[in-house]
Amino acid sequence: MVENAGGIGPSTMLALWRRRRTERTIGELVRRVRSGALDLPANSPVRLVSEYVDAEGMPLDLASAAVEIINIIRPVVAIGRFIMFAALALHQHHQWYDKFAAGDDDGLEAFAEEVRRLYPFFPFIGGRARHPFEWKGYRFGKGDWVLLDLHGTNNDRRLFVEPDQFIPERGLSWKTHGFDFIPHGGGDPATTHRCPGEAVTVALIMEAVRLLTRSMAYQVPDQDMTVSLARMPARPKSGFRIDNVRRKPG
Structure with missing residues (x-):
């Protein structure tokens, strides 16, 4: 599904x-x-x-x-898709793997949030206007389809410095970036289209990173890790395969 x-x-x-x-x-x-x-x-x-x-x-x-x-x-x-992207980010930015593997949780939430900002999942969400309105000079009639560009907003140079770079040091959080950082929609979950499960999403990504770096060892075979923006939902072409998975001692 x-x-x-x-x-x-x-x-x-x-x-x-x-x-x-x-x-x-x-x-x-x-x-x-x-x-x-x-x-x-x-x-x-x-x-x-x-x-x-x-x-x-x-x-x-x-x-x-x-x-x-x-x-x-x-x-x-x-959100297993975001966990796959988190594993990809750990592989592509090994300094973060080493940091978390050493037991350091500092920056872990920011790492998870930067994964959600940079790596695409569903690029937009859509809905119909419930009544006519005007927004920044654009007119919408009742019943018009409106698309909210999630990935485009999260990679907008007017909002983020070097948006195509993976920089967890941005310190992003869905709790404080209302309509700028919107991997699950924007605003207040109680009144707007920000997903109420966002806190759970971030927590699960963080726990997955802990497991990947501290509880298991694995190898990443050669594969095609390119991510096409034409595919929805997006994922690495090879799906990010790992092998020789084993439990870390201790």
């Missing part, structure tokens, strides 16, 4: 079919939880969503409950 999200053709239809199948499967889990046939821990996401009721005491319908659960699973799977 993630790999084929940016394409058109048979692969897209297959991705949509897989999405519908997943919705049906999770919907059945919700039904079983509600009937008592499936007992899950009280704080498990599936149970929390299944037993949620609104202000009128009404539960979510099965289809909506399934979508909400997928909305938890899908981003956690999708």
Whole structure:
């Protein structure tokens, strides 16, 4: 579902079919939880969503409950793409690998944020204007498609010095860069299109870097590591392969 999200053709239809199948499967889990046939821990996401009721005491319908659960699973799977880019950055900028391998966490969050700024994932997000408006001389009518250029904004020379260079020393953070640094959208997660899972994304990238540098050793064979901006979602051409993976002692 993630790999084929940016394409058109048979692969897209297959991705949509897989999405519908997943919705049906999770919907059945919700039904079983509600009937008592499936007992899950009280704080498990599936149970929390299944037993949620609104202000009128009404539960979510099965289809909506399934979508909400997928909305938890899908981003956690999708950000594996950023973790792959973090591994690529460690390989391309070995001084950062050595720093983190030595147990130094200073700069780790900034490293994760710079990965999200420089390396492309989905380059833009789109939506329809809900009402007519004008912005900086541009007029938008109700229903017009609007595209927010995520990758272009994150690599804008007016916002970042040497934007094509990997510089974690910028000290970026989604918490303080409202509409300049927008790998997941901009603004306040509660009111605008900044992804509410951004804090989890950064935390998972940081933990992945710790694992890659401190808990495991591996080799990177010769491969094509070029990243095409014409591919959505983007990734290194070879997918960044590693081999001879083994646990580090201690």
